[in-house]
Amino acid sequence: MARTPTHHDAHGAHDGRGAHDGRDTHDGHDTKNAHGARRRAVLRNTRLGFSRRVDLRVVAVLVATIVACGAIAAYGMTLGDYPVPFGDVWLTLLGQGTDGHEFIVLDLRLPRVAVAVCAGAAMGLSGAIFQSFARNPLVSPDIIGVNTGAALVAVALLTTYAGHRHLLELGAFAGAIGAAVLVYLCARSKGLSPYRMVLIGIGTDAFCRAGISLFLVQGESTQAQTAVLWMVGSLHRADDASVRFLLVMLAVLGPAAMVLRRALENVQLGDDAARALGVRVERTRLAVLVVGVLLAASAVAICGPVAFVAFISPHLARRMARAPGPSIFAVAAAIGAFLFLFADLIAQHAVPVGLPLGVITPLIGAPYFLYLLLRASRHEEVT
Amino acid sequence: MRSTGVPWTVAAVSLLLASLLVSLRYGSVSLDWATVIRSFTELSGTDEQIVRELRVPRTLIGLGVGASLAVAGALMQAVTRNPLADPGILGVNAGASLAIIVAIFVLGISAPTSYVWFGLAGAAVSATAVYALGSGGRGGMTPTKVTLAGAVLAALLSSFTSAIMLLDERSLDQFRFWMVGSIAGRDMAVAAAVAPFMVTGLVLALAMSRSVNVLVLGAEVARSLGQNVTRVRLAVAGAVVLLAGSAVAAAGPIAFMGLAVPHIVRLIVGPDYRKILLYSLLGGPVILLAADVVGRLVIRPAELQVGIATAIVGAPLFIVLARRRQLGRV
Secondary structure (H helix, E strand, O other), X not given: OOOOOOHHHHOOOOEOOOOHHHOEEEEEEEEEEOOEEEEEEEEEEOOOOEEEEEEHHHHHHHHHHHHHHHHHHHHXXXXXXXXXXXXXXXXXXXXOOOHHHHHHHHHHHHHHHHHHHHHHHHHHHHHHHHHHHHOOOOOOHHHHOHHHHXXXXXXXXXXXXXXXXXXXXXXXHHHHHHHHHHHHHHHEOOOEOHHHHHHHHHHHHHHHHHHHHHHHHHOOHHHHHHHXXXXXXXXXXXXXXXXXXXXXXXXXXXXXXXXXXXXXXXXXXXXXXXXXXXXXXXXXXXXXXXXXXXXHHHHHHHHOOOOOHHHHHHHHHHHHHOOOHHHHHHHHHHHHHHHHHHHHHHHHHHOOOOOOHHHHHHHHHHHHHHHHHHHOOOOOOOO | OOOOOHHHHHHHXXXXXXXXXXXXXOOOOOOOHHHHXXXXXXXXXXXXXXXXXXXXXXXXXXXXXXXXXXXXXXXXXXXXXXXXXXXXXXXXXXXXXXXXXXXXXXXXXXXXXXXXXXXXXXXXXXXXXXXXXXXXXXXXXXXXXXXXXXXXXXXXXXXXXXXHHHHOHXXXXXXXXXXXXXXXOOOHHHHHHHHHHXXXXXXXXXXXXXXXXXXXXXXXXXXXXXOOHHHHHHHHHHHHHHHHHHHHHHHOOOOOHHHHHHHHHHHHHOOOHHHHHHHHHHHHHHHXXXXXXXXXXXXXXXXXXXXXXXXXXXXXXXXXXXXXXXXXXX
16 A cells, blocks of 8 residues: 655645644644545644654554553453452552452452553564564564574473573563574575575474474373473463563563664665665664564563464554554554453453463454455555 | 575475385384385285374374474464464464364363364455454555464463363363364374365465565555455465464464574575475475474374474574574564
């Protein structure tokens, strides 16, 4: 879908927001293209030299998703063996609850919700980064070797030594990074071609999978079941330490991804065009890759390779916001968080038997995605 | 483009014959050539029985599965024009897996021989669903839609599979051995059950190779050259379902073969799909059987399943190839 040039942007300003002694301007326009209306606005502050064009539909989808996340998180914290009314949850979060409520809400339920939000956002964002990077709609961190690298180490730990469970997160993180570094080093020669990197990633992925199968077949069936549980992905290991870890990673990597967006958009035009525009292609690629891998690795280390979220969040974001590539990074992150929260709500409260979150995520994402796919017209680009 | 490939064909066929013979001879009990030959004429003797009743079915299944996966992978990469496509993308593996674990869980079936029909049925149903979803809606069938529908449906089906694995430890215990992908412990009945599907699929694939060459140029170009694109795509899809479905039913999901073999072949023979399909057909079994023999020998007397062995042997090879040369784009 082509971006329509908005020649209106330059003029027609009216005072939009009152901040900064009225020097902020806010232009809103309707521009039409072949596929329907696109509303854009320009946020501009001449004193700070800040000017950014904003796609209003992207913003609207982002806000709606965040609101939905908040609602689901709040609702999820009221449910459980000991129901807490919504008002009490709110008071407890503000620090005015009773001791009992504090224990239940802050110690038991909040970490789980926080991990769901952070890990979901990290996975959605990293999926968007990888799909933009490789310009291939089938790419997600799953097939770059990150998930299977983590899973290989985790399954090895779970099926061999029962005593090393506390190393699980660390080991999985190291496995993910190790696999990604291996792929990068193998793929690098006279510049980094995403195409070759994806192929090598698939090779690495297959190799790790073989190792996982080996451990699964050799071990006893109880251990194999623990390993399968880890590989499906769940939130039952969420605690304060993992929340802190994910928050730190997101606080560093989220803004980094946003900063890299523009350079990545230019790289997508093709290497030569990007160089002509003054982008350092190789450096951008490496930076994008590091950010994407670290995001995926931190989420996987805590929750296991929850399938589908990293793959489907960017697709959903692109289709809902009707915008291409890197412009939907934030939306993809929000949708990832939403999928995690919603799936965990169902996994914990709606299913009669205890199932982990990773079983539920495809059940939510897939039908909606298939519906979108059936509605899509032929000319709509999927990448 | 090279005009004839007679030396290459001769080399590939002799490699194939050699790998068949090696697969008959080596294993946890190593035999000599005389025993292998005698086993076809004399009915008595333990060693002869090993060859006749264990290794011959295993080798035949390896031959069929290797050829089917490689050809199906080449067809998938051609028709989707996506180098990452493999037969699994149609949801074939996920469908077969779900059907088989349901059979284990609900019906209590435990012999790999009886998995075959469930696997075939599951693969066929899910591939049909993928095509229906990929061609529904506005705009009809496009490769991208089919690929995406397949990836999404596969994820959906495998979440049911993992749910059963987590709820019932006994199902998991049996299923994990099938899930790895193996050609051991199957008898001639398995080979006979899948052979008609495989042969039909392979004949269809080779008959389509000329049309596939045109289709790779893109649907618009193919249409302007007078090709009935929809019919070609349907025929290719039918071949892929027959090949990949029967392969997964016979041996379980051997993930890597369908992806890697066409890439390796393309490096050697160039972009002509008449050659790619022919050499995938010949090269697939060579790689599968070689990996299987290696798997039998490395941790004797135990065995490494062929699904593991192909990846452990094939993945480094694939990485080295991808590194050393610019892999041809599809």
